[in-house]
Amino acid sequence: MAITSANQLELLQTAEAVAREKMIDPGLVVEAMEESLARAAKSRYGSEMDIRVSIDRKTGKATFTRVRTVIGEDEELENYQSQLTVEQAKQYLDDPQPGDVITDEVPPVEMGRIAAQSAKQVILQKVREAERDRQFEEFQDRVGTIINGVVKREEYGNVIVDVGRGEAILRRNEKIGRESYRPNDRIRCYIKDVRREPRGPQIFLSRTAPEFMAELFKMEVPEIYDGIIEIKAVARDPGSRAKIAVISYDSSIDPVGACVGMRGSRVQAVVNELQGEKIDIIPWNEDQPTFLVNALQPAEVSKVVLDEEAERIEVVVPEEQLSLAIGRRGQNVRLASQLTGLDIDIMTEEEESQRRQAEFEERTKLFVDTLDLDEFFAQLLVAEGFTTLEEVAYVELDELTVIDGVDEETAEELQARAKDFIDEQNRKALEHARELGVEDSLVGFEGLTPQMIEALALDDVKTLEDFATCADWELAGGWTTVDGERVKDDGLLEKFDVSLAEAQELVMNARVQLGWVDPADLISEADEAEGEAAAEVQEVGA
Numbered sequence: 001m002a003i004t005s006a007n008q009l010e011l012l013q014t015a016e017a018v019a020r021e022k023m024i025d026p027g028l029v030v031e032a033m034e035e036s037l038a039r040a041a042k043s044r045y046g047s048e049m050d051i052r053v054s055i056d057r058k059t060g061k062a063t064f065t066r067v068r069t070v071i072g073e074d075e076e077l078e079n080y081q082s083q084l085t086v087e088q089a090k091q092y093l094d095d096p097q098p099g100d101v102i103t104d105e106v107p108p109v110e111m112g113r114i115a116a117q118s119a120k121q122v123i124l125q126k127v128r129e130a131e132r133d134r135q136f137e138e139f140q141d142r143v144g145t146i147i148n149g150v151v152k153r154e155e156y157g158n159v160i161v162d163v164g165r166g167e168a169i170l171r172r173n174e175k176i177g178r179e180s181y182r183p184n185d186r187i188r189c190y191i192k193d194v195r196r197e198p199r200g201p202q203i204f205l206s207r208t209a210p211e212f213m214a215e216l217f218k219m220e221v222p223e224i225y226d227g228i229i230e231i232k233a234v235a236r237d238p239g240s241r242a243k244i245a246v247i248s249y250d251s252s253i254d255p256v257g258a259c260v261g262m263r264g265s266r267v268q269a270v271v272n273e274l275q276g277e278k279i280d281i282i283p284w285n286e287d288q289p290t291f292l293v294n295a296l297q298p299a300e301v302s303k304v305v306l307d308e309e310a311e312r313i314e315v316v317v318p319e320e321q322l323s324l325a326i327g328r329r330g331q332n333v334r335l336a337s338q339l340t341g342l343d344i345d346i347m348t349e350e351e352e353s354q355r356r357q358a359e360f361e362e363r364t365k366l367f368v369d370t371l372d373l374d375e376f377f378a379q380l381l382v383a384e385g386f387t388t389l390e391e392v393a394y395v396e397l398d399e400l401t402v403i404d405g406v407d408e409e410t411a412e413e414l415q416a417r418a419k420d421f422i423d424e425q426n427r428k429a430l431e432h433a434r435e436l437g438v439e440d441s442l443v444g445f446e447g448l449t450p451q452m453i454e455a456l457a458l459d460d461v462k463t464l465e466d467f468a469t470c471a472d473w474e475l476a477g478g479w480t481t482v483d484g485e486r487v488k489d490d491g492l493l494e495k496f497d498v499s500l501a502e503a504q505e506l507v508m509n510a511r512v513q514l515g516w517v518d519p520a521d522l523i524s525e526a527d528e529a530e531g532e533a534a535a536e537v538q539e540v541g542a
Contacts, residue, residue: 025130030055032126037062045106065103072098135166136201139194146215147205151185161187161205168203176207176275177239188273190215207274210234213242216273220266221259223248229255232284235338239275243295243335245284256281280335288340289313295336299325302349306342313342316352363387371417380404393418426450433457442467445513447506452493459492468510475503 016026037053041064045051050067071083075098092102149161149168157172159181170189181187189205190212206212214231223229228250236242248255259281260267267279285291289304292313303316317325325346326333337344347355360382367378370389380403386392392400393415400411429450430443436457441464443453461467476498477491493503511517 027057028130029127030057032130034062035126037064041106051106062108064106064108066106068102068104070096070098070100070102132196132200136194136196138165139163139191139201139203143191143194144211144215145191146188146212146219147191148186148188149205151181151183151187153183154181159187161189163203166201166203168205170205170207174204174206174208176277179207179275208236208238210236210242213244213270213274213279216270217244217259217266220261220269223253223255223258228253229258233339233341235335236277237331237335239277241278241280241331241335242274243280243282243339245282245291245295245339247284256283282339288342292336292340292342292344295339296325296332299332301325303352313340314345314347314352316347316349319348319350322346322348367392370421371414377405380406389418389422393422429454436462438462439464441465445510447509449496452496452498455492455495461492464510464514468507468514468516470507472500472504472507475506476500 016029034053034055037055038051041051041053042049045066052065052067054063054065055061056063069083070093071085093100147163147168149163152160152162152167154160157175159170159175161168161170168189168191170187174192189207190209191203192206192209192211193204195202195204211234213236214234217231218224221229224231224246229246229248231244231246233245234242235244244259246255246259248258258266267281271277271279280297282291282294282297285294289306292304292315293301296315299317299321301315301317301321305314305316315325324332327335333344333346360379363382363386364375364378366389367373367381367386368375371378371392373381381392384399384403397408397411397415400406400414401408406414426449430453433443433450433454433456436454438453438457439462442448442456442462445464445467448456456462456467461470470492473489473491475491475493477494478489478500491498491503498506508517512519
């Protein structure tokens, strides 16, 4: 097959037909043809030659050119078919320089059956790649949206869905409950992820994702679509129950009522799509305890105690409300925890009373044993809010003399006893730390008490260098999410009430002292952070 004037336009017509059929750029098809013709020409003229083909986009004329590159004098001529020395290039150019390119037009080749088949394979491969790229880009832009499809088949519990210009997969664990589908059933899913794979883009669908419910509400509630109402959080137990928190930016619109709709029509449409999943619609509130009280509905809450640092919250409910607050198999409290992002401890009023009594007795015993007080006097200290020896030792005398029966002399004696006990504990802790091998560089570091140094030594942190390599969460503790469950990470200094910010400052000071960090860098970072914060304040003010 020769590329003659009779079939030059046919190349362009073929390219346009293929491009229309596959919905890709015609230029990509022409480029594939150029590559296939160049490959066929190389098989005719020799694989070592650099043959390039250019097809005119208007006339369809294919031009075959041989390309040779000029190499420097210090380079060795490795391929005489595609390279030229400066001397050899002088017959083509007046002043050839290394890197110059010399092109010669060569006659078109006649393509035999094998060459034509090879060219066809190259074109098909390029077209397939272009089609895959187009599919990937198309569905990549649709991640986070709902798509309608038709079930093609089910394989080992996974559903293969025809989504128009490709196939998607709904995995077994992304289906609601025990859903089953037959071929040609229509299905609505959330596009969770799109990945580029060698065999084409892989589209992963979900019907259990919380975002699926949020998108369904956006379709059913015009106020959410328009941005008047915002969905702040969603928690689901797919197929069983869900909680959704909403807020309205228009005081005249009730967010819960708008989502429920007239006679429950809007929420019922979402429930039907989710196989009867019960949905609690909750007003969102910036105040976390208030929001949690709403999230635990229909249970009534007596008291909420929030520990912001640990991201934990204690909820006290009446005895008769305990089972309702926890829910069947812990469902209600689990969904409320997902919705608020907090770990929730639920206890009855009686359990809370017992716990408070146990804490009172524990602190009373501490003061009795360490300060040599009688039980009644120790109970007075606890009742006034004193919880540790340090509080007794270093508060202003006025805070002790307000206690009934405590004059200035008694207060001074209390503080002296507390300080003596603390000093003795410090001495013992420091001695033990030195026995464990703690170096003076760590002992003399400002910000660490002897008990802290002892705790570090017990964990093999014995030098300032060891301390400087610690992460802030290793010292202060924290929480890690593993398989959807929050797991507590105990910190080396957590029992001394060292916060994450304090731990970070201690570690950074150690690195500065060792010369690992330039203090000027820290100042510039702090100034930059202050500047950004000031800019945000100005924007809000504007």
